Amino acid sequence: MRGHQFTISILLVYSLLILSNHTSAQEEVNFIQKFPTGIHAGIKYGLMAIMDQYISNEKYSGNMLQYYVGWAREHNKYVYRLNFSYGFSDQIKNNNARTEITQVFLTQGFLYPLRDKKLFSKELNLFIGASTDFIYFLNKPVVAVDGFDFSQSHAAMLSVGLNADAILRISNKFHVESALSTSILSFAFRSVDNEEDNESPAKLLTLIKGLNSSFDLGVRYFILNKLSIKAGYEFMLLNISAWEPLTLAGDYLVVGIIYRF
Numbered sequence: 001m002r003g004h005q006f007t008i009s010i011l012l013v014y015s016l017l018i019l020s021n022h023t024s025a026q027e028e029v030n031f032i033q034k035f036p037t038g039i040h041a042g043i044k045y046g047l048m049a050i051m052d053q054y055i056s057n058e059k060y061s062g063n064m065l066q067y068y069v070g071w072a073r074e075h076n077k078y079v080y081r082l083n084f085s086y087g088f089s090d091q092i093k094n095n096n097a098r099t100e101i102t103q104v105f106l107t108q109g110f111l112y113p114l115r116d117k118k119l120f121s122k123e124l125n126l127f128i129g130a131s132t133d134f135i136y137f138l139n140k141p142v143v144a145v146d147g148f149d150f151s152q153s154h155a156a157m158l159s160v161g162l163n164a165d166a167i168l169r170i171s172n173k174f175h176v177e178s179a180l181s182t183s184i185l186s187f188a189f190r191s192v193d194n195e196e197d198n199e200s201p202a203k204l205l206t207l208i209k210g211l212n213s214s215f216d217l218g219v220r221y222f223i224l225n226k227l228s229i230k231a232g233y234e235f236m237l238l239n240i241s242a243w244e245p246l247t248l249a250g251d252y253l254v255v256g257i258i259y260r261f
Helices: 002-023
Strands: 038-052 060-074 079-094 097-113 117-119 122-141 153-169 174-192 202-206 210-224 227-240 246-259
Touching (some): 038 227, 060 246, 097 153, 153 210
Antiparallel strands (some): 079 097, 122 153, 174 202
8 A cells, every 4th residue: 555655656746747848838947045945745765774672682674654744934044944754664574573663753943044155066055053853763563572571662852953954056947955964962762561670761862872863865846936846865863872772774765845835
């Protein structure tokens, strides 16, 4: 079912590209926008790997589909953005053992423009800022692992982070976009079913003990002044080691659309 959803989404984006050939004659893309603002939505699909030592010392991996929505608005001196994503997969496996992974991300923050640069004779827009990020993670084994009594593992982390974005304007219609983010200070919660020790479930973590980081690179195509689509790659990493270590990494293909109103 999820494979069909992903295929339909790809076909939708492809159809929009074909449609742009007909609409371009009606409306030229001439609006100069420093940052892609408006309402955006899309999907992320790719391979994720996890090591959750509350559940098992072995690595589990498999494909995950995520949905995301967001909003960005450009003010005189900064850009405000708000993003939400949800992912679920019941096909994260290690040999015959299988687990269900649920993850939720909520991010809000500000970006401030730096002085424009030139790269390969093209205009390069740079932004730097800060964000507040919330992550919720649930690991629920479907097939029991011998020697482990825990039925599910939870983690939540609220972080303050730094962000850097870059946009290379190839033309009015094509932009190459990249973004890097990392947490610097986090408040985290970690628990498992049937845990019987006295360790505190909540701790304040530096980036050494609690890291939430991501990098993405993609190409944006403006169909109209107010409508654009993006395809790209994203890498994300979550590491919490203040308790039994939890490491989550993912490589995703990202396809999305944004509408500026």
